[in-house]
Amino acid sequence: MEYMALLIFFGLMLAIAFVFVFVNTLLGPKSSEALQDYPYECGVPLYDKSAQSTFHQGYYLLGLLLLLFDIEAAFLFPWAVVYRYLGIFGFIEIFLFLLILTYGLLYAWRRGALNWQFEEESL
Numbered sequence: 001m002e003y004m005a006l007l008i009f010f011g012l013m014l015a016i017a018f019v020f021v022f023v024n025t026l027l028g029p030k031s032s033e034a035l036q037d038y039p040y041e042c043g044v045p046l047y048d049k050s051a052q053s054t055f056h057q058g059y060y061l062l063g064l065l066l067l068l069f070d071i072e073a074a075f076l077f078p079w080a081v082v083y084r085y086l087g088i089f090g091f092i093e094i095f096l097f098l099l100i101l102t103y104g105l106l107y108a109w110r111r112g113a114l115n116w117q118f119e120e121e122s123l
Contacts, residue, residue: 061113065105072101 079086079094086093108114 061108065108065113068104069101072097 075097076094079090083090
Protein backbone atom coordinates (compact mmCIF):
# COMPACT_ATOMS: atom_id res chain seq x y z
CA MET A 1 0.00 0.00 0.00
CA GLU A 2 2.91 2.37 0.64
CA TYR A 3 3.93 2.23 -3.05
CA MET A 4 0.46 3.14 -4.30
CA ALA A 5 1.30 6.85 -4.63
CA LEU A 6 4.38 5.97 -6.67
CA LEU A 7 2.38 3.69 -8.98
CA ILE A 8 -0.27 6.40 -9.43
CA PHE A 9 2.48 8.91 -10.24
CA PHE A 10 4.03 6.65 -12.89
CA GLY A 11 0.62 5.86 -14.36
CA LEU A 12 -0.24 9.55 -14.54
CA MET A 13 3.15 10.30 -16.07
CA LEU A 14 2.66 7.69 -18.81
CA ALA A 15 -0.89 8.89 -19.48
CA ILE A 16 0.28 12.50 -19.92
CA ALA A 17 3.08 11.36 -22.24
CA PHE A 18 0.67 9.38 -24.42
CA VAL A 19 -1.78 12.29 -24.52
CA PHE A 20 0.98 14.66 -25.66
CA VAL A 21 2.09 12.27 -28.40
CA PHE A 22 -1.51 11.77 -29.55
CA VAL A 23 -2.22 15.52 -29.62
CA ASN A 24 1.00 16.08 -31.54
CA THR A 25 0.00 13.57 -34.22
CA LEU A 26 -3.45 15.19 -34.50
CA LEU A 27 -2.37 18.84 -34.55
CA GLY A 28 1.17 18.58 -35.94
CA PRO A 29 2.16 19.31 -39.53
CA LYS A 30 1.22 16.60 -42.00
CA SER A 31 3.39 17.56 -44.99
CA SER A 32 6.68 15.74 -45.36
CA GLU A 33 9.67 17.77 -46.44
CA ALA A 34 12.53 16.41 -48.52
CA LEU A 35 15.12 17.22 -45.84
CA GLN A 36 13.01 16.19 -42.85
CA ASP A 37 15.13 13.16 -41.93
CA TYR A 38 18.38 14.76 -43.05
CA PRO A 39 21.13 15.02 -40.39
CA TYR A 40 22.22 18.53 -39.49
CA GLU A 41 24.63 20.23 -37.13
CA CYS A 42 23.55 23.42 -35.36
CA GLY A 43 20.72 24.02 -37.82
CA VAL A 44 22.96 23.97 -40.90
CA PRO A 45 22.26 21.06 -43.28
CA LEU A 46 25.17 18.85 -44.24
CA TYR A 47 26.30 18.60 -47.83
CA ASP A 48 26.38 14.82 -47.80
CA LYS A 49 24.65 12.16 -45.69
CA SER A 50 27.94 10.65 -44.64
CA ALA A 51 28.61 11.14 -40.96
CA GLN A 52 32.19 9.94 -41.35
CA SER A 53 34.02 13.19 -41.85
CA THR A 54 37.15 14.32 -40.08
CA PHE A 55 37.46 17.31 -37.82
CA HIS A 56 40.54 19.21 -36.85
CA GLN A 57 42.07 17.82 -33.67
CA GLY A 58 41.86 21.26 -32.08
CA TYR A 59 38.10 20.87 -31.72
CA TYR A 60 38.56 17.69 -29.70
CA LEU A 61 41.21 19.35 -27.55
CA LEU A 62 38.99 22.35 -26.98
CA GLY A 63 36.15 20.03 -25.99
CA LEU A 64 38.38 18.24 -23.50
CA LEU A 65 39.49 21.56 -22.03
CA LEU A 66 35.87 22.64 -21.69
CA LEU A 67 35.05 19.38 -19.95
CA LEU A 68 38.03 19.80 -17.62
CA PHE A 69 37.02 23.27 -16.51
CA ASP A 70 33.37 22.26 -16.16
CA ILE A 71 34.48 19.54 -13.77
CA GLU A 72 36.53 22.15 -11.94
CA ALA A 73 33.45 24.34 -11.52
CA ALA A 74 31.44 21.34 -10.34
CA PHE A 75 34.12 20.67 -7.71
CA LEU A 76 34.24 24.29 -6.51
CA PHE A 77 30.55 24.56 -5.63
CA PRO A 78 30.49 21.84 -2.94
CA TRP A 79 33.84 23.07 -1.65
CA ALA A 80 32.39 26.57 -1.21
CA VAL A 81 29.47 25.14 0.76
CA VAL A 82 31.69 23.36 3.32
CA TYR A 83 34.54 25.90 3.29
CA ARG A 84 34.01 27.12 6.86
CA TYR A 85 34.29 23.55 8.19
CA LEU A 86 37.49 22.79 6.26
CA GLY A 87 39.52 25.69 7.63
CA ILE A 88 43.05 26.39 6.45
CA PHE A 89 43.52 22.83 5.19
CA GLY A 90 40.62 23.23 2.78
CA PHE A 91 41.96 26.58 1.61
CA ILE A 92 45.42 25.16 0.89
CA GLU A 93 43.89 22.15 -0.85
CA ILE A 94 41.74 24.25 -3.19
CA PHE A 95 44.62 26.66 -3.77
CA LEU A 96 46.82 23.80 -4.97
CA PHE A 97 43.95 22.44 -7.09
CA LEU A 98 43.45 25.80 -8.78
CA LEU A 99 47.20 26.27 -9.18
CA ILE A 100 47.49 22.96 -11.06
CA LEU A 101 44.50 23.82 -13.27
CA THR A 102 45.89 27.30 -13.98
CA TYR A 103 49.19 25.74 -15.00
CA GLY A 104 47.29 23.37 -17.31
CA LEU A 105 45.39 26.29 -18.84
CA LEU A 106 48.57 28.26 -19.42
CA TYR A 107 50.25 25.21 -20.94
CA ALA A 108 47.31 24.65 -23.32
CA TRP A 109 47.25 28.33 -24.19
CA ARG A 110 50.99 28.37 -24.91
CA ARG A 111 50.68 25.27 -27.12
CA GLY A 112 47.91 26.95 -29.17
CA ALA A 113 44.99 24.78 -28.03
CA LEU A 114 42.77 27.84 -27.65
CA ASN A 115 43.62 29.26 -31.06
CA TRP A 116 40.61 29.22 -33.40
CA GLN A 117 42.60 29.90 -36.56
CA PHE A 118 42.72 26.32 -37.79
CA GLU A 119 43.84 25.43 -41.27
CA GLU A 120 41.08 24.57 -43.71
CA GLU A 121 40.80 20.86 -44.35
CA SER A 122 40.02 19.53 -47.77
CA LEU A 123 37.06 17.15 -47.88
